[in-house]
Each structure stands twice: as structure tokens, then as C-alpha cells.
Amino acid sequence: MTKKQAATQSVQDYLKRIYELTEDGAPASTNDLARELNIKPASVTGMIQKLAAEKPALVEYQKHQGVTLTKAGRKAALEVIRHHRLLEAWLVRTLGYSWDEVHEEAERLEHVISEDFEMRIAAAMGHPDRDPHGELIPTAELVMPTEESIPLSALRPTQTGIVQCVKAADTELLRFLEGLGLIPGAEIEIKEYSPFDHNLTVKIGRKTTVLGLNITSKIFIEES
């Protein structure tokens, strides 16, 4: 049977964070997880040991070496991420939430919606492939599509493209970027590059702005 015991909310949160922290290929450390989850490292160790000991293990764990997800753990994580991103899209589209407001609400709802609810909102939106920030939504089969876009920081003068994704969670930053028009779908063109500080002068729509690396590394572009 593929039937897994409903993971608790805590477990779902652990798996989601582990997924995010291991996207770069490296295991997630106890400390990093503790910071992301706002709990103490000692508690993380305990939970991780439990997850590694489950009948079908959800994580791979070696003392002092960090954790990674097993196939089962990854599926469970993608389920939560799919819920979260579909919810963000749904809240923005049907209830007029702005992209800087949805996160918290989705964070709570993601743990309690049914598969039926998931299917209904996905269908109602025409099965979107990205959330309001442009983050890819795992498929119903729990496969994460591959991201084709590249960071804005990798572009150089005369290159043009379209903003696909803004990887930021901070409300202030999101509002700032929205003010600049730097949102998914925006057309951009690189005007200047400053090799010393990595600043890029970017034309967004009709406005032109200078952006630092801390911003350009978070914006993902599909070149055109």
C-alpha cells in the first residue's frame, strides 16, 4: 500500500524546509533547519532521528552530516509545496490578496486542505504552472518541473528577457519590487553592467533602474 499515515503539520514543515535547503544538492544541517523552523537545534536532532526511523524512512540521516530527503520524503514535501503554491495563486486570483500578503495564509492552509480541494482550485485556475511569485508548482503527480530561467545577475548589457520568478519572501522587498514593476511577466533589458559592485542598470518597461546583486540574484529571467 502506498497509503502513508497522514504526516503531522510539524513533519510537513520539516520536510518542506529540508526540500528547500537541499535544492542545491548538499544536505541540510541541523542548525540551518533549526533557524528556518524557528526551533532549537536539539529539537531538530530529535525529530530528524524520528523521521529517519519511520517504516518507510522520510529522510536520510548520518550523525553530524546533515539530512537529505528520501524518495518518500520528497514526495511528501512536494505535496506540501504544491498545496502552498496553488493556494497562493488561488488567494491572489479569487480574493485579491497581493503577492506580499499571501504567504502567511497559505502557510497555515497548506496543511489542512484535502486532495479534493487541491484538485478543485487547480482546475478552477486552469492548472497554473507557477505561483504569484513565479515559483514553479509541482505537478499533480508530484514532480517538480525544471526551471529554465536564469538569474538576472547573469545577464549583461543588450540582453533582454522576461521576468519569470522572484525568489523573495520579505514583504518590504516584494512591495519595493512591485513598485519598480519587477514582477513576473515584466519585460526587461540590460543597459549597463558595473563589474566592481555587480550592479546592473536595467530597463523595466519604460523605467530604468540600477539594481545590486542582492536583488539581481533573486530575479529569474527567460531570455528573449
Add this chain to the structure above:
Amino acid sequence: MTKKQAATQSVQDYLKRIYELTEDGAPASTNDLARELNIKPASVTGMIQKLAAEKPALVEYQKHQGVTLTKAGRKAALEVIRHHRLLEAWLVRTLGYSWDEVHEEAERLEHVISEDFEMRIAAAMGHPDRDPHGELIPTAELVMPTEESIPLSALRPTQTGIVQCVKAADTELLRFLEGLGLIPGAEIEIKEYSPFDHNLTVKIGRKTTVLGLNITSKIFIEES
């Protein structure tokens, strides 16, 4: 400060059930609560004692005499009930749930939505005063409107009216009633009354059906 510590999901469930069980004015017994909440009576006693001991008490409790809600407890209960009923209405209207499907989903969502979410869905629906079953929705100020309609079982031949509310939770029964057209808004007329078994012959729209007391006591009518 009126700021109450976020009640846990369990506490919210207890308060909601106590509200329902005490609508008739009488205190709710430990046993009844246990049955409604699907937990053991011993556990109910423990929780009730805790709720009665809270800084602002949520329930009034006397050993062996049952519980009632305090003002604070009632407000908290009405908040949950408002969430539940608004959610049911919203799920039916925006996601095509049928009235026999919404309960479970709303039961889980009611505990996690924000006040902001509550306001948004209420506004999006034009601040409805009843849920899909016709149950009254507490106001944003947490006041339960007074129910004016009377049970179908109280009507007698030649009286006519409109169905306002169907107080039933069972999926099968709800589907059956829907099949009969016995849903909020339906026009009905009493044709016959059988004093021995309390059966009523009722014309619903153009169909005529004989209904027993177990049904007629659950349908509420506004006489016309």
C-alpha cells in the same frame, strides 16, 4: 486587552460543540460532549476543568452538572461557527462543492483561517446571512441572529411557506432531501396531517411527498 491567546484547535472544537449542545438552554453533559467530539468522557472532564480554570474562564462548570459557555467562551464559539458557515458558503459558491460535501473541508479550514481571510470571503459573497444549509451565520461582531423560522413539523394542512434551513449533517440524508427539492428557498404547502405518526403530506414545488417526524423536525420554514 481583549486579545485572547489563540485557542487550540481542540479547544475550538469543544467550544463549538458546547455551543450547539446548549442551544436549548440546558447545560451540556460530559457524555454528550464526548459523543459529539468522538473522545472518551474522561478526557472531556479534564479539558472542561481546564477551560473553566482559564484566566478569563471559557466555560461555567459544576461537577456532575454539565457545562455552559461564559460570555468569552460564547464569543470564541461563535467565531468558529462563523468561520465554518462562511467557509461552507464559499466552497459551494466558488468551487462547486455540493451541500453534502462541504462539511468536512470546512471543519478543518475553520481553525486556521485569518480574520483577514474571513472578511475577504464574507465581502466577496456580499455578507450572506445563511450558509448552504440555511443555518444562520453569526455576524462579524459575533452576534447570532435570531432564527424566525419554525419547524416543518409544526405546520398543518393548508399552511404554506418557504424552506429556510435544513438542520442535517448526514450526507445520505442531504442527498435524499435534495432529490426531493427540499432545499432552502423551496416553496412548500401542507396537504395532509396524520395525527398518529405525525406524518405530513407536503407539496414541494410540483411534487408531493409524505414525510415523517424525523425529517419534518429538521426542516425550518418561514410561513407565508
Add this chain to the structure above:
DNA sequence: AAATCAATTTAGGATAACCTAAATTTTAAG
């Protein structure tokens, strides 16, 4: 290789919300 510091784990507790089994109280019946 020894010392030191940071990261991690272990040990021992706390809290919330259940449970079972045993005791007690209330209610109802002789």
C-alpha cells in the same frame, strides 16, 4: 598533536490532549 570553538547530540523535563481502568457520585428502582 593539543587546544579551542562551533556544531551537534544526549539527557532530562514540560505541555497538550488523548486513553484505560478504577473510584465515586447521581439517579432510579425496589
Add this chain to the structure above:
DNA sequence: CTTAAAATTTAGGTTATCCTAAATTGATTT
């Protein structure tokens, strides 16, 4: 008014998840 049955409460456990403080391990520096 005594007693059996029903309802309720107490006592003692369990599980999940978190915490603090102490111990340990790994990494870095001398």
C-alpha cells in the same frame, strides 16, 4: 432507604513536539 445502573471523575499512562543544560564531536588553529 438501600442498592444497582448510569454518568462522571480521578489516577496513572502514552504520544508528539518542544525546551534547557550538559556532553560530545568535528574542525581549525597554533
